[in-house]
Amino acid sequence: MRLRLLVISLLSVSFLGALDHTVVSTSLATIAGDLGALEHMSWVVVGYTLASTVLLPVIGKLGDAVGPRLVFVTSLVVFLAASVLCGFAQSMTWLVVARVIQGMSSAGLQLMSQTIIAHVTSPRERPRHMAVIGAAFPIAILVGPVIGGLITDYWGWQWVFWINVPVGLAALALALVAVPHIETAAPRRFDIAGAAWFTVSLVALVLAVSWAGDRSASGAAVVAFVVALVAFAAFLFVELRAPEPIVPLRLFANRTIAAGLVLSAIIGIGLFSVTAYLPTYFQMAYRTSVTVSGLVPIATVFGMLVSNLVTGWLASRSGRYRVFAITGTGLAAVGLLTMSLLPVGLPLWVPMVVMFCVGVGTGAFMSLIITVVQSAVPRSELGTVTASVNLVRQVGATVTTAVIGGVIAVGVAALLPSTVDAATLTPQLVHGASPAVQAEIAGIYTGVFAPIFVGLAVAYGVGLIAAVLLPAGRLPEEQAVALDPEPLPA
Numbered sequence: 001m002r003l004r005l006l007v008i009s010l011l012s013v014s015f016l017g018a019l020d021h022t023v024v025s026t027s028l029a030t031i032a033g034d035l036g037a038l039e040h041m042s043w044v045v046v047g048y049t050l051a052s053t054v055l056l057p058v059i060g061k062l063g064d065a066v067g068p069r070l071v072f073v074t075s076l077v078v079f080l081a082a083s084v085l086c087g088f089a090q091s092m093t094w095l096v097v098a099r100v101i102q103g104m105s106s107a108g109l110q111l112m113s114q115t116i117i118a119h120v121t122s123p124r125e126r127p128r129h130m131a132v133i134g135a136a137f138p139i140a141i142l143v144g145p146v147i148g149g150l151i152t153d154y155w156g157w158q159w160v161f162w163i164n165v166p167v168g169l170a171a172l173a174l175a176l177v178a179v180p181h182i183e184t185a186a187p188r189r190f191d192i193a194g195a196a197w198f199t200v201s202l203v204a205l206v207l208a209v210s211w212a213g214d215r216s217a218s219g220a221a222v223v224a225f226v227v228a229l230v231a232f233a234a235f236l237f238v239e240l241r242a243p244e245p246i247v248p249l250r251l252f253a254n255r256t257i258a259a260g261l262v263l264s265a266i267i268g269i270g271l272f273s274v275t276a277y278l279p280t281y282f283q284m285a286y287r288t289s290v291t292v293s294g295l296v297p298i299a300t301v302f303g304m305l306v307s308n309l310v311t312g313w314l315a316s317r318s319g320r321y322r323v324f325a326i327t328g329t330g331l332a333a334v335g336l337l338t339m340s341l342l343p344v345g346l347p348l349w350v351p352m353v354v355m356f357c358v359g360v361g362t363g364a365f366m367s368l369i370i371t372v373v374q375s376a377v378p379r380s381e382l383g384t385v386t387a388s389v390n391l392v393r394q395v396g397a398t399v400t401t402a403v404i405g406g407v408i409a410v411g412v413a414a415l416l417p418s419t420v421d422a423a424t425l426t427p428q429l430v431h432g433a434s435p436a437v438q439a440e441i442a443g444i445y446t447g448v449f450a451p452i453f454v455g456l457a458v459a460y461g462v463g464l465i466a467a468v469l470l471p472a473g474r475l476p477e478e479q480a481v482a483l484d485p486e487p488l489p490a
Contacts, residue, residue, distance in 0.1 A: 002177075002178055003120065003121075003178075005174055005177065005178040006116070006117075006120065006174075006178035006179060006180075007117075007129055007132060007133070008174060009171050009174035009175045009178050009179065010113040010116060010117065010133050010175075011113075011132055011133050011135075011136060012167060012170070012171040012174070013072075013076055013109045013113060013168070013171045013175070014109060014110060014113045014133050014136035014137075015136040015139065015140060016079070016109070016164055016167060016168055016171070017052075017079070017106035017109040017110050017136075018110070018136045018137040018139075018140035018141075018144075019136075019140040019143075019144050019147070020048065020083075020102060020106060020161075020164070021045075021048065021049065021137075021140065021144070022140050022141055022144025022145060022148070023140075023144040023145070023147055023148040023151075023160055024044060024045060024048075024148060024160060027148050027149070027151070027152040027157040027160050028044060028045070030152050030157050031044065031095070031157050032092070034157070035089065035090075035091055035092045035095065036092075043092075043096045043099075044092075044095060044096060044099055046206075046210075047096045047097075047099045047100045047103060048099045048100070048102060048103035048106070049103065049394075049398065050100075050103070050202075050203065050206055050398075051099075051100045051101075051102075051103030051104045051107070052103040052104065052106045052107040052110070052394070053107070053202065053391065053394045053395060053398065054198070054199045054202050054203065055103075055104045055107040055108070056107050056111060056387045056390055056391045056394070057195070057198060057246040057247050057384070057387045057388070057391060058195050058246060059071060059075075059107050059108045059111050059112070059383075059387060060111055060115070060246075060383040060384045060385075060386060060387025060388070061190065061191070061244075061246045061383065061384055061387070062190075062383070063111065063112055063115050063382075063383030064380055064381060064382065064383040064384055065190065067181070067182050067183070068112045068115045068116050068119065068179075068182055068383060069112075069116070069179045069180065069181055069182055071108050071112050072108060072109070072112035072113070072116060072175065072179060073172070073175060073176065073179070074108070075105045075106075075107070075108025075109050075112065076105070076108075076109060076168060076171065076172050076175065077172070078101065078104075078105040078108075079102060079105035079106060079108075079109060079164070079168065080164060080165055080168045080169070080172075081101075082098050082099075082101040082102035082105060083102060083161045083162065083164040083165060083168070084161070084162065084165060085098040085101070086098040086099060086102060086158075086161035087158035087159070087160075087161040087162040088158070110390065111383065111386055111387055111390060112383075113133050114130065114133065114370055114374075114386050114390075115382050115383045115386050116179060116180075116182075117129050117130055117133060118371075118374045118382045118386065119180075119182050119379065119382060120180060122476065122477060123371065123374075123375040123475040123476050123477075124316060124319055124474075124475045124476060124477040125316060126316070126371045126374070126375075126475070127311075127312040127313075127315035127316045127321075127367070127368055127371050127475070128312045128313050128315075128316040129312075130312060130367045130368070130370060130371050131308050131309050131311070131312025131313070131367045131368070132309070132312070133367070134308055134312075134366060134367030134370075135305055135308060135309060138301045138302075138304050138305040138308065138363075139305065141275075141297075141301045142298060142301055142302065142305070148160055151163065189243055189244050190244065190246075191238070191239070191242045191244055191245050191246045193238045193242070194235060194238045194239050194242055194245055194246045194247070195246050197231050197232075197234045197235035197238055198231075198235050198246065198247070200227070200231040201227075201228050201229075201231035201232040201234075201235055202228075202395065204224045204225075204227040204228035204231060205224070205225075205228040205232075205395075205399065206398055206399070206402070207220075207221075207224045208221050208222075208224030208225040208227075208228055209221075209398075209399050209402035209403060209406075210402050211224060212402070212403075212406055236249070246384070247384070247388060248381070248384060251377065251381075251384075251385060251388070254376055254377075255469065255470075255471055256372060256373065256375075256376040256470060256471055257373050257376050257377070257385065257388075258466075259466040259467070259469045259470045260369050260370075260372055260373035260376075260389060260470070261373070261388060261389060261392050262462065262463065262466035263325055263329070263365055263369045263463050263466050263467060264369055264370075264373075264389045264390070264392050264393045265392040265393060265395075265396040266329065266396070266459055266460060266462065266463035266466070267362055267365075267366055267393050267396075267397075268392070268393040268394060268395070268396030268397030268398075268400065269396040269397070269400045269456070269459045270332065270336070270362070270456045270459040270460045270463070271300070271304075271332070271358060271359070271362045271456075272393070272396075272397035272401075273396070273397050273400035273401040273403075273404055273456075274400075274404060274452065274453075274456060275297050275300060275301070276401060277404060277405070277408060277449075278293070278296050278297045278300070278355070279293040279294055279296070279297065280293075280408075280427075281445055281449050282296055282348070282351070283427040283430075284427060284430060284441060284442060284445040285344055285442045285445040285446050285449070286344070286348060286351075286442070287430070287431060287438060287442065288348060292348065295348065295352060296348070296351055296352050296355050297355075299352040299353075299355055299356040299359070300355040300356060300358060300359040301359060302356065302359065303355075303356040303357065303358070303359025303360040303363060304359035304360070304362050304363035304366065305359075305363065306360065306363065307328070307359065307360040307361070307362070307363030307364045307366075308363035308364075308366050308367050311324045311328075311363070311364045311365070311368055312367055312368060315368055315371070315475065318474070319474030319475045319476075319477070320474055320475075321365075321368055321369075321371070321372050321470070321474075321475060322467065322470045322471075322472055322473075324364045324365050324368055325364070325365040325368070325369065325463075325466075325467035325470060326464065326467040326468060327361070327364060328360075328361040328362060328363070328364030328365045328467075329361065329365070329460050329461075329463040329464040329466075329467050330361070330460075330464050331357055331358075331360060331361030331364070332357075332358045332361030332362050332460045332463075333361075333457045333458075333460035333461050333463075333464060334357075334457075335354050335355065335357040335358035335361060336358055336453045336454075336456045336457035336460060337453070337454065337457040338354050339351065339354055339355070339358075339449075339453040340449075340450040340451070340452075340453035340454045340457065341450075342354070343446075344442050344443065344446050361460075365467070369389065370386060370389050370390075371475070372470070372475070373385055373386075373388075373389050374386060375475060375476070404452055407448070407452060408448055408449075408452075411447075411448035412425075412444060412445065412448055415444045415447065415448070416441070416444065417437075417440065420437070420441070425441075
């Protein structure tokens, strides 16, 4: 019973953290209008995402040093306080700062949920529990924009943030009862220099990729790339010499960990990055409405959700994991390659089915790979390795999203006829144009997206190689060691 309460608490908190990635999207325009800062609107999302990504290795190391329970509860309290501050924001600067704090604490919620489950379950039990917690993200993608829109329309955008408080307090009460005290080793030195250099390198990289598609900011993009390279080199130098590095580079010598990190990165690079652009593609190439264009990413995420839960259950029953990674990467690669070959004019259900299969392939190893990597390290490094798996996924998604956005912007602008201004091109404008212009623009978008789909299929092909290189075997069945005076019942 206590384990069920624990899973409910962790799922609720993981859902809150994931939901705040998506629920704000439909209320951004309203927020920007009320606060009078339309030009800084994107930072409401970017600040949250960047802060949650940068803090992952730091939070993971803290979890190993002081225990995941303390980090989890502290992160939840900070998250709720930041949610209250977001709702009371009187300026865009106030809101962005509060969102950064919220993003930092969300890293602790996401990461410690996975780490706590790893501590209190055996490797064989872990996949089904991890799949339940991992379902928080696809569910948040499905319902977040709808919930955000309804709350904004009927209660006001402030409640997009304040709604976290009652749910979070209930989850906190459950956590205080169900999350066990987990013993850790003696306090260790924290790698402050490594954390600082990593933060600088990642922030600079994200800014550089974001600015790369803007000609007016090309100089700043070059400077940011240089800063990112220098800071990353300094980070590697520090990590090789630090007694307790935040990212132990020796872990990459383990074949299971190395293959698992590649597979996790593929999820961010191959699917999470392109999902945001699918509605635009179908609005332009298939000439659908805004509402109808959202059906394809919904089908993709739904496939991911179903597959994630099913493979988690199957892996716990059989202990096998390699077959799911091989099958999943292969299915997703074939699906994305098929997307690049689909001609314009097909019924919308065809690409929906194809992208559903891509989602199924990705979900087959989305949460499972975290369990596999966790089983390859001692308990004292569970937080660190879990952070690394999540980090490569989020960095891959962030960087590739920016790259795809730049490719679309440059490619479409270069191919548009002289009578059409790329700066004012909207789906409504295209749908109101002559059939000949609609067909031409549909062909342009198809031509621009085809190599993107091929590139993402190649990424999954690399993931297939990594899946094949995973050591064969089964997850062990031994029970987790009791970590507090009262063992958790299975």
